[in-house]
Amino acid sequence: MVSESNRLIAARYQLLRELGRGGMGVVWEGRDTLLNRQVAIKEVLLPEGLSPGDQERQLLRTAREARTAAKLNHPSVVAVYDVVEEGGRPWIVMELVSHPSLEQVVLGTGALPVREAADVGRQVLSALRTAHEAGILHRDVKPSNILLSDDGRAVLMDFGIATVEGDASLTRTGMVTGSPSFLAPERVRAEHAGPASDLWSLGATLFACMVGRSPFDRGDAMATLNALLTEEPDYRRIPPIMHPVLKGLLRKEPEDRVSAEEADRLLTEIIAARPAAADMDAPERRKGRGPGRALLAAAATVVLVVTGGTVAYFRSASPAEGAPRHTAQPAAATSPLTPAETPTAQPSATPTPSPTPSAAVPVVRVWKSPEGWSILRPTAWRGARAEAVAEWTRRDRRAHLGVESIYVNLDPNQIMRDSQETFRQNAQDVVDHDQRTVKHQGVKAVEWEFSWTAGPAGDARWPKQGTRYHEVRRAVAIGDTAYVLSWTVAENQWRRNRALMRQVIASFTVGA
Numbered sequence: 001m002v003s004e005s006n007r008l009i010a011a012r013y014q015l016l017r018e019l020g021r022g023g024m025g026v027v028w029e030g031r032d033t034l035l036n037r038q039v040a041i042k043e044v045l046l047p048e049g050l051s052p053g054d055q056e057r058q059l060l061r062t063a064r065e066a067r068t069a070a071k072l073n074h075p076s077v078v079a080v081y082d083v084v085e086e087g088g089r090p091w092i093v094m095e096l097v098s099h100p101s102l103e104q105v106v107l108g109t110g111a112l113p114v115r116e117a118a119d120v121g122r123q124v125l126s127a128l129r130t131a132h133e134a135g136i137l138h139r140d141v142k143p144s145n146i147l148l149s150d151d152g153r154a155v156l157m158d159f160g161i162a163t164v165e166g167d168a169s170l171t172r173t174g175m176v177t178g179s180p181s182f183l184a185p186e187r188v189r190a191e192h193a194g195p196a197s198d199l200w201s202l203g204a205t206l207f208a209c210m211v212g213r214s215p216f217d218r219g220d221a222m223a224t225l226n227a228l229l230t231e232e233p234d235y236r237r238i239p240p241i242m243h244p245v246l247k248g249l250l251r252k253e254p255e256d257r258v259s260a261e262e263a264d265r266l267l268t269e270i271i272a273a274r275p276a277a278a279d280m281d282a283p284e285r286r287k288g289r290g291p292g293r294a295l296l297a298a299a300a301t302v303v304l305v306v307t308g309g310t311v312a313y314f315r316s317a318s319p320a321e322g323a324p325r326h327t328a329q330p331a332a333a334t335s336p337l338t339p340a341e342t343p344t345a346q347p348s349a350t351p352t353p354s355p356t357p358s359a360a361v362p363v364v365r366v367w368k369s370p371e372g373w374s375i376l377r378p379t380a381w382r383g384a385r386a387e388a389v390a391e392w393t394r395r396d397r398r399a400h401l402g403v404e405s406i407y408v409n410l411d412p413n414q415i416m417r418d419s420q421e422t423f424r425q426n427a428q429d430v431v432d433h434d435q436r437t438v439k440h441q442g443v444k445a446v447e448w449e450f451s452w453t454a455g456p457a458g459d460a461r462w463p464k465q466g467t468r469y470h471e472v473r474r475a476v477a478i479g480d481t482a483y484v485l486s487w488t489v490a491e492n493q494w495r496r497n498r499a500l501m502r503q504v505i506a507s508f509t510v511g512a
Contacts, residue, residue, distance in 0.1 A: 114239050393462040
């Protein structure tokens with residue numbers, strides 16, 4: 001939404017456009033006219049019906065938030081530049097952050113590789129240690145409050161419910177603030193909460209990086225709180241190398257948890273260990289995604305995340321050609337992270353824009369499905385599995401491999417017709433190149449080759465809006481199941497990836 005007024009706040013900060021609203025405020029894209037730099041400006045809106053005393057407490061809390069964050073000078077903490085009052089309410093001027101949140105990254109591209117998760121953990125831990133040394137608790141560490149840049153920088157934001165140790169709480173008596181799935185047990189019990197509480201939340205966040213959701217999320221606030229008080233996390237889907245640090249951070253009693261120093265040592269050991277691949281181990285199934293349903297989605301230019309009673313936002317930057325890219329997708333911050341691919345302890349290669357043979361690391365490796373089929377999949381691509389669907393996406397989101405199992409209709413020609421009809425309803429500028437009958441390991445198959453442009457809506461999360469893609473889709477029936485194989489690459493990269501495409505598609509085997 002564009003502001004019609006472009007008005008000035010405190011005779012200095014120009015409001016350029018409204019980016020989104022939350023329960024406690026509005027975030028604007030703005031410009032500091034004095035320093036001529038872009039900023040984010042949070043307009044705090046006080047709820048209607050507050051008594052004068054409550055209004056005063058809210059104003060004090062907002063000012064405290066700004067003072068708290070402004071004390072911290074750390075590369076992994078969003079900077080607060082100024083707090084001013086205009087129109088009887090406070091406005092907080094902040095660093096303009098241009099990265100997607102950790103929650104959005106996992107939603108869009110799947111679970112983080114082990115070493116990347118450990119690196120994110122170390123950076124956030126460093127920010128927390130700096131805050132704790134200043135007597136500041138964050139109290140709302142969670143995936144949606146951590147932003148990830150393309151170069152791997154992690155930034156902790158939203159000190160909106162932070163407290164300074166020793167200060168009286170400005171929240172109402174008995175009110176527990178923070179996200180239930182990531183709260184420490186002592187905070188739920190209304191006991192003293194210190195730095196160890198933030199460490200618990202960091203542990204739950206790292207768990208979510210691996211599995212796709214908090215270890216205690218039960219879909220209902222009360223059930224979630226009961227689980228974190230009485231149940232232990234299920235570590236079966238967590239790579240064993242991560243067990244010591246997670247078990248140390250997620251101990252119920254704060255005095256039993258590992259210290260920040262010990263957590264840092266454990267995370268450092270993980271980073272120094274042999275690289276772990278992003279192969280699927282035992283990921284939870286997810287419904288409603290896959291090539292046979294709809295393959296288009298938009299990477300929003302501006303993504304809004306409502307967290308902790310405030311609104312934070314980021315902008316998707318345009319990466320250089322072939323550069324690794326995190327996915328930014330709109331989603332409610334209260335939604336659980338989508339279950340996604342779980343890393344395992346196998347070698348991994350650094351993602352590259354177009355796979356090329358390497359003496360050190362294979363370009364492809366075999367992945368065997370629990371359903372009994374196997375395929376060569378590109379080594380450095382991230383994978384995820386849903387119900388009847390497995391898929392891998394290159395990090396820059398300009399290449400994708402998908403396998404969908406179909407159990408009802410086993411006619412490849414009809415499957416392809418249905419697939420084309422569904423796809424054309426969502427895609428833009430679809431251009432047919434060829435449709436042919438081919439042999440797939442001795443079995444008749446139908447193959448469709450076409451180009452399309454990613455549009456603004458769809459069920460799939462990987463396509464980049466506006467990108468022109470070239471795709472081959474093959475339907476083949478083997479035994480009592482049909483399969484749709486799809487290989488998609490940015491149009492301008494198609495020729496140099498064609499040989500790899502043929503190798504991967506031809507490798508699909510059932511029952512071997």
